Amino acid sequence: MATTPYDVLIIGSGASGGMTAHTLTKLGIKCLMLDAGPAFDYEKDRSLRAVYDLPYRGFGKPGRFPHITQASEFTAAIWADEKQNPYSYDPKDPYYWVRIRRIGGKTLVWGRASWRLSDLEFKAKDHDGFGDNWPIRYADLAPYYDRCEPLLRVSGRKEGLPQIPDGVFLEDNSPVGPAVARFIAEANKRGIPTTKQRRAQGTLASSMNLLLPDAMATGNLTIVPNAVVREITVDKKTGLVNGVNFVDRRSKRELHAKARVLVVGASTLESTRLLLNSGIANSSGMLGRYLFDQFYVKNTVQAITPETGGGTSYIPRFTNLKSKEKNYLRGYAVDFGGGGTPDPKYFPLYGEPLQKELNEHRGRGFNATTMGSVLPRYENYVRIDKTVVDAWAIPSLHIQARYTDNEFNMAKDAMNTLAELCDASGFQLLEKHDKMVPPGESIHELGTCRMGDNPKTSVLNQWNQAHDVKNLFVVDGSSFVNGGSQNPTLTITALAMRASEYMAEQMRKGDL
Amino acid sequence: MKRRSFTQSLLALPAAPALLGQEIPKIDFSVPDAGAEPVPHFFTAPQLAAVRRLSDLILPSINGTPGALEARAPEFLDFLLGQSPADRKALYRNGLDALNATARRQYAKGFADLDATQADALLAPLHKNWTWDAPTDPLAAFLREAKADVLAATVNSREWISVVSQRSRGASGTSIYWHPIE
Numbered sequence: 246m247a248t249t250p251y252d253v254l255i256i257g258s259g260a261s262g263g264m265t266a267h268t269l270t271k272l273g274i275k276c277l278m279l280d281a282g283p284a285f286d287y288e289k290d291r292s293l294r295a296v297y298d299l300p301y302r303g304f305g306k307p308g309r310f311p312h313i314t315q316a317s318e319f320t321a322a323i324w325a326d327e328k329q330n331p332y333s334y335d336p337k338d339p340y341y342w343v344r345i346r347r348i349g350g351k352t353l354v355w356g357r358a359s360w361r362l363s364d365l366e367f368k369a370k371d372h373d374g375f376g377d378n379w380p381i382r383y384a385d386l387a388p389y390y391d392r393c394e395p396l397l398r399v400s401g402r403k404e405g406l407p408q409i410p411d412g413v414f415l416e417d418n419s420p421v422g423p424a425v426a427r428f429i430a431e432a433n434k435r436g437i438p439t440t441k442q443r444r445a446q447g448t449l450a451s452s453m454n455l456l457l458p459d460a461m462a463t464g465n466l467t468i469v470p471n472a473v474v475r476e477i478t479v480d481k482k483t484g485l486v487n488g489v490n491f492v493d494r495r496s497k498r499e500l501h502a503k504a505r506v507l508v509v510g511a512s513t514l515e516s517t518r519l520l521l522n523s524g525i526a527n528s529s530g531m532l533g534r535y536l537f538d539q540f541y542v543k544n545t546v547q548a549i550t551p552e553t554g555g556g557t558s559y560i561p562r563f564t565n566l567k568s569k570e571k572n573y574l575r576g577y578a579v580d581f582g583g584g585g586t587p588d589p590k591y592f593p594l595y596g597e598p599l600q601k602e603l604n605e606h607r608g609r610g611f612n613a614t615t616m617g618s619v620l621p622r623y624e625n626y627v628r629i630d631k632t633v634v635d636a637w638a639i640p641s642l643h644i645q646a647r648y649t650d651n652e653f654n655m656a657k658d659a660m661n662t663l664a665e666l667c668d669a670s671g672f673q674l675l676e677k678h679d680k681m682v683p684p685g686e687s688i689h690e691l692g693t694c695r696m697g698d699n700p701k702t703s704v705l706n707q708w709n710q711a712h713d714v715k716n717l718f719v720v721d722g723s724s725f726v727n728g729g730s731q732n733p734t735l736t737i738t739a740l741a742m743r744a745s746e747y748m749a750e751q752m753r754k755g756d757l
Numbered sequence: 758m759k760r761r762s763f764t765q766s767l768l769a770l771p772a773a774p775a776l777l778g779q780e781i782p783k784i785d786f787s788v789p790d791a792g793a794e795p796v797p798h799f800f801t802a803p804q805l806a807a808v809r810r811l812s813d814l815i816l817p818s819i820n821g822t823p824g825a826l827e828a829r830a831p832e833f834l835d836f837l838l839g840q841s842p843a844d845r846k847a848l849y850r851n852g853l854d855a856l857n858a859t860a861r862r863q864y865a866k867g868f869a870d871l872d873a874t875q876a877d878a879l880l881a882p883l884h885k886n887w888t889w890d891a892p893t894d895p896l897a898a899f900l901r902e903a904k905a906d907v908l909a910a911t912v913n914s915r916e917w918i919s920v921v922s923q924r925s926r927g928a929s930g931t932s933i934y935w936h937p938i939e
Binding site: 283285290291292293294295296297298299301302303304306307308319320321322323347495589590591593594595596597599600675676678680 | 788814815816817819833837840841842845880883884885886887888889890901904905906908909910913914915918929930931932933934935936937938939
């Protein structure tokens with residue numbers, strides 16, 4: 246079978262790959278998309294099942310996912326198998342690398358939180374002197390946020406808060422119960438702002454249903470599942486990339502695909518791994534450096550409210566907005582909500598007294614989870630570990646990441662602030678803590694292929710285009726310079742859209 | 758393009774062969790526990806006796822709702838622990854052995870034979886508030902895990918769900934299961 250010449254080859258079908266395909270195909274550009282995971286039918290390949298019908302009663306096969314705390318026995322099939330996809334880290338600094346290999350990627354099950362970054366992140370160095378600025382400012386990305394939010398059907402409430410710029414939302418005026426309302430009032434009294442969560446809506450909010458179908462409808466997209474990309478190939482005469490070598494996931498057959506332009510959107514660390522394995526785009530020596538994420542303190546506070554009634558809300562970053570006022574740089578956000586019943590573990594009881602207590606507190610639970618900024622540091626990095634290969638003999642990553650006092654101090658401040666708010670709201674505090682989950686577990690890994698104006702200190706330019714190879718683009722979270730406390734997916738889609746339109750224009754002008 | 762037609766084109770599935778107009782009857786199948794008794798493999802006899810007693814204390818049958826014993830939680834945990842990593846196996850074995858040893862030392866009988874007051878004295882760590890960091894004391898660490906496991910093994914059982922789901926529609930124990938793909 247003769248192969249079709251493609252304009253653009255896209256690696257990955259998640260948020261960034263999906264948005265790239267959505268944008269380029271509508272501009273008439275022929276795209277080939279490769280994804281390491283299988284295709285599936287969202288309706289046929291999922292079904293309602295009782296937990297007692299599962300082999301492990303919902304516990305899951307012991308030891309199957311030592312680093313994926315999000316995996317349950319119901320969802321086990323979607324997470325990347327850890328034996329097939331190993332990686333390494335120093336046992337002193339565990340890293341939880343969480344991946345999904347299916348068409349749609351992590352957008353199949355993401356938390357859907359959709360926040361804009363502001364110039365507190367884009368120009369963070371200007372603000373507090375640490376690290377580097379992005380090569381773009383908020384105004385550069387704002388028009389793309391405006392277009393991504395309706396595509397993802399983001400709901401929210403406009404508040405005029407500069408640290409989380411307002412967007413094009415489905416208006417969310419859902420009420421909260423009296424306990425949550427009291428918590429909000431206590432926060433606001435102390436100058437701590439609150440707002441509704443901003444989330445993508447719908448039964449499914451994935452590139453699988455929101456982006457890829459429209460791209461397919463143009464007739465310009467070909468999707469090849471089960472394509473595990475081994476390396477990017479380079480034309481030795483021009484130094485430009487010209488395609489990829491990939492392995493069929495099931496048969497392990499080796500194939501080569503060609504295109505004029507290559508877009509890597511395989512997820513933050515997979516994209517960097519691919520570039521490192523290909524030996525390209527690293528004249529700066531920065532490829533793999535400046536790994537960061539958002540730290541999570543799950544259930545920072547767990548409390549019982551005097552009355553039933555739920556509702557959820559959000560505290561955006563509120564510290565160090567105007568000047569350095571804390572013993573840390575930058576800040577944290579908080580997801581909080583009421584309703585439900587606290588986990589039995591929080592009650593120092595067993596037997597009938599425990600069940601009685603649970604019944605009494607049904608619908609009166611309250612909890613809050615902290616999500617904090619992590620400073621991008623050169624010392625946190627990934628490199629290829631040739632001694633660790635995946636099921637397709639592709640070398641994997643060694644990951645080195647460690648939180649520092651900046652994050653620890655921030656977590657402690659969040660715990661104390663939230664405990665104080667619970668107390669002031671008349672809640673009974675069951676537990677408070679400031680223990681962060683291991684780096685990576687938030688699944689918000691960012692950096693390692695960052696953008697910048699200086700080719701000596703960055704891998705990509707402001708258009709997500711490799712400084713070293715002009716027909717190579719990396720459009721996912723690896724391009725981030727700073728991340729803030731906001732979930733990154735919306736920004737990833739906006740960057741991918743912006744990069745794609747630039748790419749299309751360069752192709753039209755014959756510069757690519 | 759609608760999602761349905763999109764996924765079908767993506768999968769390129771051939772049409773299902775016609776079955777000559779036959780209607781295939783749907784058969785309801787059962788689970789192994791419905792027609793058989795589990796055979797313990799992991800716990801020793803004294804450990805199994807202790808875990809049964811512990812399970813009954815953690816979640817007894819209350820007002821007609823099956824407890825851990827009716828849900829066969831101890832037998833399920835025997836199976837689960839048998840497949841678990843070594844550190845978790847050791848946590849349970851050492852914890853149950855410690856319960857039995859303390860019971861013999863203090864009351865000259867195994868944990869399974871203690872009355873409720875005696876057993877409660879040995880389960881004192883369960884009366885301490887939960888903390889994010891696991892207790893350093895091995896018995897306390899075991900009891901914390903066992904409490905969570907016994908509760909989950911019970912409320913996820915067919916026996917428990919079949920009764921509780923009659924009272925509350927939200928307690929059906931069902932969720933969306935993602936099928937493995939080749």
